[in-house]
Amino acid sequence: xxxxxxxxxxxxxxxxxxxxxxxxxxxxxxxxxxxxxxxxxxxxxxxxxxxxxxxxxxxxxxxxxxxxxxxxxxxxxxxxxxxxxxxxxxxxxxxxxxxxxxxxxxxxxxxxxxxxxxxxxxxxxxxxxxxxxxxxxxxxxxxxxxxxxxxxxxxxxxxxxxxxxxxxxxxxxxxxxxxxxxxxxxxxxxxxxxxxxxxxxxxxxxxxxxxxxxxxxxxxxxxxxxxxxxxxx
Ligand SMILES: Nc1ncnc2c1ncn2[C@@H]1O[C@H](COP(=O)(O)OP(=O)(O)O)[C@@H](O)[C@H]1O
Ligand SMILES: [Mg+2]
Numbered sequence: 001x002x003x004x005x006x007x008x009x010x011x012x013x014x015x016x017x018x019x020x021x022x023x024x025x026x027x028x029x030x031x032x033x034x035x036x037x038x039x040x041x042x043x044x045x046x047x048x049x050x051x052x053x054x055x056x057x058x059x060x061x062x063x064x065x066x067x068x069x070x071x072x073x074x075x076x077x078x079x080x081x082x083x084x085x086x087x088x089x090x091x092x093x094x095x096x097x098x099x100x101x102x103x104x105x106x107x108x109x110x111x112x113x114x115x116x117x118x119x120x121x122x123x124x125x126x127x128x129x130x131x132x133x134x135x136x137x138x139x140x141x142x143x144x145x146x147x148x149x150x151x152x153x154x155x156x157x158x159x160x161x162x163x164x165x166x167x168x169x170x171x172x173x174x175x176x177x178x179x180x181x182x183x184x185x186x187x188x189x190x191x192x193x194x195x196x197x198x199x200x201x202x203x204x205x206x207x208x209x210x211x212x213x214x215x216x217x218x219x220x221x222x223x224x225x226x227x228x229x230x231x232x233x
Contacts, residue, residue, distance in 0.1 A: 085210060
C-alpha cells in the first residue's frame with residue numbers, strides 16, 4: 001500500500017509477491033474441498049462416461065463452462081449463473097462447478113466461495129446464540145460474495161425457517177446481480193422449495209443437464225489399474 005493524498009492505494013510490486021498472496025488469500029477464502037482443489041475446467045474429463053449420449057452431454061457442459069469462464073467479465077454484468085443438475089450422484093456436477101470457481105479466481109482474480117446448502121444452514125444456526133444482528137450480518141456476507149457455488153440445493157428437507165433464509169439469500173443476490181452456480185439432483189422446476197425461491201433460481205441461472213451416470217466407480221477403477229501397473233512395473 002502507498003499513501004497518495006487522502007487515499008491508500010495498492011501498487012503492484014515488482015516481484016509479483018503481493019499478487020500471488022492476494023490470489024492465495026482468494027483461494028483460501030473459497031473453501032473448496034480438498035478433493036476438488038486445483039481442478040480446472042480444462043482437466044474435466046469427458047472420456048469417462050459410458051454411453052455416447054452421456055459423453056455428449058458432458059462435452060456440452062464442458063463447452064458451456066469453458067465459454068462461461070472466458071466470457072465471465074461480460075456475463076457477470078447480467079448476473080446470470082449456472083444450474084447443474086442430474087438425478088445421479090457422482091456424475092461430475094460439483095467437480096465442474098468448483099472448476100469454474102477455481103478458474104474465475106485464477107484467471108480473473110475475482111473472489112468465489114464454495115458452500116453446500118447444509119454448510120450454509122449450519123453457519124446460520126451457529127449464529128443463533130450470538131448477539132442480535134449476527135445472523136443478519138452473516139446473510140449479508142453471503143449475499144455479498146461475487147461468485148458463490150451452492151452445492152446440492154434441493155436435497156434437504158425444507159422447513160419454513162430454511163426457506164425464509166434461502167429466499168433472503170437468493171433474493172439479495174438476485175437484486176445485486178451476484179453470480180450463483182448451483183448443483184442439484186433435480187431440475188429447477190422439480191425443486192421442492194417455495195415458488196418464490198424456484199422463480200428466483202430460474203431468473204438467476206441457466207440450467208445445464210448432466211449425464212445420469214456416476215463416473216466415480218469408473219474413475220476409481222482406472223486409478224487402481226494405473227497404480228497396479230506402477231507397482232508391478
Ligand atoms: N468429468 C470428470 N472428470 C474428472 N473427474 C470427475 C468427473 N466427474 C466426476 N469426477 C470425479 O468423480 C467424483 C464424483 O464427482 P462429483 O462432482 O462429486 O459428482 P456429483 O456432484 O454429480 O455428485 C469426484 O471425485 C470428481 O472429482
Ligand atoms: Mg455433488
